[in-house]
Amino acid sequence: MNAPAALRRLPLYLDLIRWNRPAGWLLLLWPTLGALWLAAGGFPGWHLLAVFTLGTILMRSAGCCVNDVADREFDRHVKRTAQRPVTSGRMRAREALAVGAALALAAFALALTTNAAVVRWSFGALAITLAYPYAKRFVAMPQAVLGVAFGFGIPMAYAATQGQVPPLAWALMAGNLCWVLAYDTEYAMVDRDDDLKIGIKTSAITLGQRDVAAIMVFYLLYLAIWGAALALAAPPAVTALTLAAALAQVAWHYTLIRARERGGCFRAFSANHWLGLTLFAGLAVGLAVRPAS
Template sequence: MNGARVADATGNWVDTRAPSWSRPYLRLSRFDRPIGSWLLLMPCWWSAALAAGIARDASQLLLVIVLFFIGAFVMRGAGCTWNDISDRDLDAQVERTRSRPIPAGQVSVPQAAAFLVAQALIGLVVLLQFNRFAIMTGIASLVIVAVYPFMKRITWWPQVVLGLAFSWGALMGFAVILGRIDATALLLYAGSIAWVIGYDTIYAHQDAEDDALIGVKSTARLFGARTHQALVVFYGLAVVLIGVALALAGARWPAWIGLAAFAGHLVWQIRRLEIGDPALCLRLFKSNRDAGLLLFAGLMVDAVMRAAPI
């Protein structure tokens, strides 16, 4: 049983190199599918770079980037473990998710709960490296993470709640580096939420048929054939809101080039999307890591330039 693979994650290091006993736990954390961790990380890195540019001080930026990397991967793992505990009955009814460790019988619920606590403790150690305001800001995000798995049962907009959770890092960089959350941080957060709604709608089209059968709601089902138009709205909002944040932050040309590259990537996704092709939906969803890295690269160059002595 430990050797069984999750349906939408094959040929990765977990399946081929990790010890057999560890594989179900690594799958609970989605280390066989790290794209979610990268997407959680992007707003953290954006905000850290933008805040460092505002402060004109990049001396701590590399350390913050490393800590955010560790924290994003660990806390995404904890979030996925909680999601799998909460969704174990639904997962058993969906073709893509019925091979996940809990519905497949590879890990019991108490074992998963213990693993969840272990991951949360590692995340707490990372969080304690920051100032008190940042610690409290990070802890506040747990409320959203806790309620997210249940949103698909009660609203057509669970992607909004996911956006609130996955974009929290847009606030954390400001909390860590500047010790505050201001209008610039909130605009970056709002732009990231719009981005998450867009890319997770693409992702949710993989499960639209199964979701309809079992009564799970999503923006993919809500938008249906109008998904392309909806993506124009949400991806457009993402670019505009992030652009306003850059303007308020006094960002220089590298950041704007990064935003233009980010916007171009989102346009490419919309033009390429075929909602009836699950494999393509997954590829386009995963490509958002690259979109996020393009923006981050521009913000990093901008931060370094603004921090350099004149």
């Protein structure tokens, strides 16, 4: 495809990668940056900040391309997704995959500017990104697979700053998995009726009437793990204020999802990036103001 033709299709490419819905990549960005700050003991430097921010955006965008190709037959039966570029026929699957490959290569080029440990981890991140769209065909709670995919930035952040992945990184990844299970179950609740008709497996379907209670448990586990990390890194006042703000948001989410209405569940999901920002801000501020040891 020549340059003018590609420029004419740019709006379609932006639609493909959900450019107008940044909440998706923000959900990946905040825990990644939180791990980066913890691993570095504070501001990690502009190079790593740029690499992990741009890499997160690129890999999330590449994941959207793969997901839309994998789900093109399912998406046409769901009102919310029926007009996506591949499903609607405005873009061929081959073209969408080419866009995704270009984005993934750009992310890999960024990884090459760090160290060998990050490069090795990047292959695992790519593999789980490719596997996730197909998990919903076989796994009762594919949100768990998504949680692993969305948490890969955490060990990579430690690998970039320390050259190794300590136990704390795995704990943070487990906590992030709980967060993904919470917000992506909210997302799955929006499409539950459609997913039941077309045979897709989701946590909302698997959990049934226990969905709201499970989401609250997932949120609390997430806050317990990341709150413990925060308490180790930040002064008590910062930890208390951060967790109070986070718990207030979780309580608000409960009011949005308890009736299981589509609008409320989607609003709760869409607001989750503010919860991630709250935890990151607490970590960044806490590390900046803590007394020197």
